[in-house]
Amino acid sequence: MKIKLAILERDQNYLNRIVSVFNTKYADKFEIYSFTNQEVAMSTLDNAKIDVLVASDTFEIDVASLPKRCGFAYFVDSMDVETVNDQRAIAKFQKVDLIYKQILSVFSENAVNVSGLKLGDDAAKIIAFQSVSGGCGGSTMAAACALHYAAQGNKVLYLNLEKFGSSDSFFSAEGQFDMSDIIFALKSKKTNLALKLESCVKHDSRGVCFYSQSKIALDMLELSTDDILKLINEVKLMGSYNVIVLDLDFSIDMEYLKILRLTHSVVWVGDGSEISNNKLFRAFNALSTIEQNADASLVNRLQLIYNKFSSKTSKTIDEIGIKSIGGNPRFEHATTTMVLDQIYKKDMFDKIV
Numbered sequence: 221m222k223i224k225l226a227i228l229e230r231d232q233n234y235l236n237r238i239v240s241v242f243n244t245k246y247a248d249k250f251e252i253y254s255f256t257n258q259e260v261a262m263s264t265l266d267n268a269k270i271d272v273l274v275a276s277d278t279f280e281i282d283v284a285s286l287p288k289r290c291g292f293a294y295f296v297d298s299m300d301v302e303t304v305n306d307q308r309a310i311a312k313f314q315k316v317d318l319i320y321k322q323i324l325s326v327f328s329e330n331a332v333n334v335s336g337l338k339l340g341d342d343a344a345k346i347i348a349f350q351s352v353s354g355g356c357g358g359s360t361m362a363a364a365c366a367l368h369y370a371a372q373g374n375k376v377l378y379l380n381l382e383k384f385g386s387s388d389s390f391f392s393a394e395g396q397f398d399m400s401d402i403i404f405a406l407k408s409k410k411t412n413l414a415l416k417l418e419s420c421v422k423h424d425s426r427g428v429c430f431y432s433q434s435k436i437a438l439d440m441l442e443l444s445t446d447d448i449l450k451l452i453n454e455v456k457l458m459g460s461y462n463v464i465v466l467d468l469d470f471s472i473d474m475e476y477l478k479i480l481r482l483t484h485s486v487v488w489v490g491d492g493s494e495i496s497n498n499k500l501f502r503a504f505n506a507l508s509t510i511e512q513n514a515d516a517s518l519v520n521r522l523q524l525i526y527n528k529f530s531s532k533t534s535k536t537i538d539e540i541g542i543k544s545i546g547g548n549p550r551f552e553h554a555t556t557t558m559v560l561d562q563i564y565k566k567d568m569f570d571k572i573v
Contacts, residue, residue: 223327224268226253228261228275229295234312241316249320265290272327276312277304291330293322318395321419325397328405328415344456346483347572348466352503353496357527357548358489360559362467363390363428365487365572367564369463370427377421377455378430380467381448383440386433387467389556393422398432400439406447413454429461445475452482472507477518485572486521488542492534500524504540523572545571 225242229235239254253268255261258279265273266287275281277294283305286292294304299311310322347365351358359382366378380387397420405411421429434440443451455464466483480486488503490496504522511517519541526536526547536544546568551559 222251223249223324224253224271225250225323226255226261226265226268226270226273227295228255228258228273228279230256230276230278232256238312238316238319242320245316246320249324272323272330274310274323274326277309280305281307283307289330291326293326315394321395321397324415325401325419328412328419344461344464346452346456346464346466346485348468348480348483348486349489350468350470350486351489352470353490353493353499356489356491356496358470359385359389359467360556360563361487361489361525361527362465364560364563364566365569366428366430366463366465367426367560368566368569369465371564374463375461376428376463376465377461378428378465378467379452379455380430380433381440381443382467382469384437385440385467385469387430388433390560391422391424391426391428391430393424393430395420395422395432397422399434400436402431402451403434403439403442403447406451407442413450414458417451417454417458418460445478448479449482452479470503472503472510474510477510480518480521483521485523486518487523487525487545487572489525489527490537491528492526492530492536492547497535497537500537500542501540504542521573525568545569 227235227238235254235256239252242250242252253264253270255264261273264270270287270290272291273286274293274295277296281292283292293308293310295312296304296309297312299314301309301311303309308326310319349358349362349365359380363378366376370376378387378391401420402416405413405416420431422432423429452466455461468479488500490500508519511519522542524542524544526534526544528550529547530550546566548563551562
């Protein structure tokens with residue numbers, strides 16, 4: 221299914237350029253209708269079943285007269301303008317990828333029951349990272365894992381679901397959307413979620429896709445277990461990724477275990493200290509007890525990475541049945557980028573089952 225996009229623009233040169241670029245880059249996504257005459261454009265919307273109309277702000281559009289199925293936004297010259305006449309504004313002079321995402325977002329918010337757009341399946345490999353004890357660098361390991369698989373040519377999504385986590389600590393890209401937009405879409409149920417996810421995702425130059433941190437941390441507290449399950453399943457069904465790396469807070473309560481059951485592997489991160497090893501031991505025993513009667517045991521999916529391991533104060537823990545797949549020393553006075561560059565090429569990530 222293609223989105224039927226109508227563009228109403230007085231500047232014929234710009235109109236020709238944007239239509240040409242869209243037809244080249246997004247021929248599989250859009251069926252383009254272009255107009256310079258408002259009357260002709262408006263008369264075409266209903267008959268052609270246009271999904272989205274984007275009109276230059278030099279036109280005054282009666283939004284109430286648009287067909288119900290048709291989303292709408294204004295084209296504007298300035299990046300600083302967010303709305304025109306209470307309608308969304310899209311800057312004309314920015315990267316076409318960003319224009320595409322914003323148009324897709326307009327469509328997703330107006331298309332609650334769109335069918336035929338899920339072209340993938342649930343074949344993605346899902347790897348979850350958790351730090352049983354704080355400060356061990358679980359998020360750094362998750363980000364390094366995402367970079368590792370991306371460097372191998374995989375389509376990778378790093379999905380940080382920690383309450384106070386931040387993807388932006390590890391990855392960067394242009395774009396105006398973030399996790400707050402995703403959370404709103406999950407809660408409102410008035411948006412085609414798959415399209416919203418596609419319109420909000422960002423692409424780091426090293427090949428990892430991610431969602432920026434929420435506008436305020438409290439937004440993440442709104443996510444229920446059911447919301448997270450829906451989000452992960454929707455990402456799987458999009459078929460856009462073959463590796464999904466989840467960066468999770470640590471918990472083994474019954475609700476949270478529903479999330480872990482969606483994974484292929486769960487990687488616990490510790491630093492080998494006495495405190496960390498004690499927490500790992502207790503957490504493993506607790507999970508084993510909880511899962512005594514489970515049909516598919518999560519214990520069998522557990523693997524361990526030692527991070528910030530010190531030859532003086534750390535030691536491996538061998539008395540529990542968690543397979544250690546590798547480790548890293550403590551990197552003194554190193555930036556996050558420097559640490560990731562040291563870690564992501566290691567073959568320990570290939571050992572994740």
